[in-house]
Amino acid sequence: xxxxxxxxxxxxxxxxxxxxxxxxxxxxxxxxxxxxxxxxxxxxxxxxxxxxxxxxxxxxxxxxxxxxxxxxxxxxxxxxxxxxxxxxxxxxxxxxxxxxxxxxxxxxxxxxxxxxxxxxxxxxxxxxxxxxxxxxxxxxxxxxxxxxxxxxxxxxxxxxxxxxxxxxxxxxxxxxxxxxxxxxxxxxxxxxxxxxxxxxxxxxxxxxxxxxxxxxxxxxxxxxxxxxxxxxxxxxxxxxxxxxxxxxxxxxxxxxxxxxxxxxxxxxxxxxxxxxxxxxxxxxxxxxxxxxxxxxxxxxxxxxxxxxxxxxxxxxxxxxxxxxxxxxxxxxxxxxxxxxxxxxxxxxxxxxxxxxxxxxxxxxxxxxxxxxxxxxxxxxxxxxxxxxxx
Amino acid sequence: xxxxxxxxxxxxxxxxxxxxxxxxxxxxxxxxxxxxxxxxxxxxxxxxxxxxxxxxxxxxxxxxxxxxxxxxxxxxxxxxxxxxxxxxxxxxxxxxxxxxxxxxxxxxxxxxxxxxxxxxxxxxxxxxxxxxxxxxxxxxxxxxxxxxxxxxxxxxxxxxxxxxxxxxxxxxxxxxxxxxxxxxxxxxxxxxxxxxxxxxxxxxxxxxxxxxxxxxxxxxxxxxxxxxxxxxx
Numbered sequence: 001x002x003x004x005x006x007x008x009x010x011x012x013x014x015x016x017x018x019x020x021x022x023x024x025x026x027x028x029x030x031x032x033x034x035x036x037x038x039x040x041x042x043x044x045x046x047x048x049x050x051x052x053x054x055x056x057x058x059x060x061x062x063x064x065x066x067x068x069x070x071x072x073x074x075x076x077x078x079x080x081x082x083x084x085x086x087x088x089x090x091x092x093x094x095x096x097x098x099x100x101x102x103x104x105x106x107x108x109x110x111x112x113x114x115x116x117x118x119x120x121x122x123x124x125x126x127x128x129x130x131x132x133x134x135x136x137x138x139x140x141x142x143x144x145x146x147x148x149x150x151x152x153x154x155x156x157x158x159x160x161x162x163x164x165x166x167x168x169x170x171x172x173x174x175x176x177x178x179x180x181x182x183x184x185x186x187x188x189x190x191x192x193x194x195x196x197x198x199x200x201x202x203x204x205x206x207x208x209x210x211x212x213x214x215x216x217x218x219x220x221x222x223x224x225x226x227x228x229x230x231x232x233x234x235x236x237x238x239x240x241x242x243x244x245x246x247x248x249x250x251x252x253x254x255x256x257x258x259x260x261x262x263x264x265x266x267x268x269x270x271x272x273x274x275x276x277x278x279x280x281x282x283x284x285x286x287x288x289x290x291x292x293x294x295x296x297x298x299x300x301x302x303x304x305x306x307x308x309x310x311x312x313x314x315x316x317x318x319x320x321x322x323x324x325x326x327x328x329x330x331x332x333x334x335x336x337x338x339x340x341x342x343x344x345x346x347x348x349x350x351x352x353x354x355x356x357x358x359x360x361x362x363x364x365x366x367x368x369x370x371x372x373x374x375x376x377x378x379x380x381x382x383x384x385x386x387x388x389x390x
Numbered sequence: 391x392x393x394x395x396x397x398x399x400x401x402x403x404x405x406x407x408x409x410x411x412x413x414x415x416x417x418x419x420x421x422x423x424x425x426x427x428x429x430x431x432x433x434x435x436x437x438x439x440x441x442x443x444x445x446x447x448x449x450x451x452x453x454x455x456x457x458x459x460x461x462x463x464x465x466x467x468x469x470x471x472x473x474x475x476x477x478x479x480x481x482x483x484x485x486x487x488x489x490x491x492x493x494x495x496x497x498x499x500x501x502x503x504x505x506x507x508x509x510x511x512x513x514x515x516x517x518x519x520x521x522x523x524x525x526x527x528x529x530x531x532x533x534x535x536x537x538x539x540x541x542x543x544x545x546x547x548x549x550x551x552x553x554x555x556x557x558x559x560x561x562x563x564x565x566x567x568x569x570x571x572x573x574x575x576x577x578x579x580x581x582x583x584x585x586x587x588x589x590x591x592x593x594x595x596x597x598x599x600x601x602x603x604x605x606x607x608x609x610x611x612x613x614x615x616x617x618x619x620x621x622x623x
Contacts (some may be wrong), residue, residue, distance in 0.1 A: 044497040102482070150587065166546060190502065190506070248518075275458040378506065378512070380515055
């Protein structure tokens with residue numbers, strides 16, 4: 001297959017750091033951590049979550065996840081310069097999620113459980129709420145390439161990877177890719193039951209880390225064949241160069257202790273990008289702040305990239321946004337390359353000798369043209385993206 | 391893409407031979423209801439490691455394992471095998487059980503096992519574990535278009551040589567709540583449950599059944615059962 005350069009021409013983000021990229025960068029700069037008790041739904045749990053405040057959904061009757069995705073997609077589309085639609089371009093939509101794919105409708109189920117029947121009005125939000133299809137519909141895109149990826153916490157990364165495959169195979173000219181998820185009672189209760197939710201603000205890669213905080217948001221990128229972008233007068237500065245994914249085949253909820261699945265995904269992504277580990281300027285790690293994830297991931301990063309690799313987790317700013325995480329962190333990786341610096345891996349204070357390497361603990365300038373975003377997921381899925389600047 | 395192997399779990403039995411027999415008898419006559427009975431998915435050997443899994447996962451694991459076995463591919467090919475699972479509605483039976491836990495026991499009394507099995511990609515995780523596959527794995531959901539989208543991705547992965555062989559399948563389960571929802575919303579619909587997997591490859595020599603066309607221009611929503619029926623004709 002002849003090489004095809006895939007450009008990233010638009011970025012969009014919404015998370016607890018900010019409702020757009022500008023505000024998010026400001027929060028990164030100030031070290032703001034906008035966490036508190038959840039107010040979107042009733043809960044007996046008091047753990048901090050990273051909930052988006054002051055958000056007005058465009059479609060008030062649609063799922064919150066869809067509205068988050070739509071807001072981020074609009075920002076990305078505007079930056080890419082498609083203010084007046086996509087013309088004759090062949091457009092694909094590939095988005096990752098977890099919550100939007102599940103019928104987590106407690107109110108419906110409460111009535112159904114009591115009476116054996118229940119009003120179905122709220123169910124329409126689910127039946128008509130497939131994430132990729134709904135975003136395509138809101139953006140008035142008619143396409144056969146419309147896919148929702150449900151690979152748990154790596155969904156957003158894998159959606160971008162699928163978009164890369166579509167473009168390389170010339171299935172389409174442009175892909176709207178990324179992830180979105182809202183805070184929801186089901187995963188909050190589920191992760192708490194698994195014993196991996198922290199009762200205080202999360203501290204990724206820290207020796208005293210004791211679990212994750214959940215968050216919500218959406219991160220979207222616009223991927224285009226470079227030649228198509230140039231044809232319409234766009235001079236791309238960011239590129240998606242490689243994607244790797246590999247299974248642990250080990251355990252439903254725990255990462256393989258030797259990290260070989262993540263290592264395989266990283267090496268595949270590096271090979272696709274045709275670069276060496278020494279070429280990588282920084283890694284935006286998955287870094288959930290759970291004992292297992294950070295231990296395995298940190299050791300793999302040290303093994304593949306060496307002791308001096310600059311890396312960070314942005315989950316101290318956003319919480320773990322599940323299906324959105326890969327999308328948001330791909331956007332943050334792009335921003336690192338664009339801004340020439342990465343924020344502090346906020347929350348980190350104490351080196352964990354068992355991991356052996358430490359994330360950046362202050363705003364850090366970067367040099368080099370390549371960066372990586374990693375995701376590890378329930379089910380043992382490991383994914384990595386290589387992004388470059390010219 | 392060529393079909394080198396096929397695995398089917400449906401209300402009338404398990405395997406291509408059972409499915410062909412059911413088709414010849416007429417689908418309606420052959421199946422004993424809409425659901426897959428416990429007997430059909432009680433293979434302890436094939437389901438090793440999936441003892442605690444729900445029926446959604448068990449159906450998918452059996453169909454996938456059968457498709458791989460049917461292909462005759464050697465064990466050495468397992469490690470790099472790709473897996474893509476399509477599902478319209480995911481493991482909703484387990485999701486509703488989890489909601490039941492929340493309502494009965496509160497936010498702090500729910501089962502972690504139910505939660506981890508309510509995630510859409512739990513089934514693929516068990517398939518990878520069962521086969522020892524360390525290749526790329528993906529789960530997609532697009533309602534009626536799920537299987538077609540899985541085929542598009544499978545084709546792109548084979549063309550990119552991301553993997554040489556790939557298991558592509560679909561699974562859906564029919565719980566009481568979903569049957570109520572679907573039949574109320576669309577009374578003409580007859581929802582059933584089951585799983586179909588195909589071992590796909592670009593090697594013509596491995597072809598056992600037929601060619602699958604995943605044509606972007608064909609505006610047709612393929613599903614696993616209709617593909618299997620065509621391949622068996």
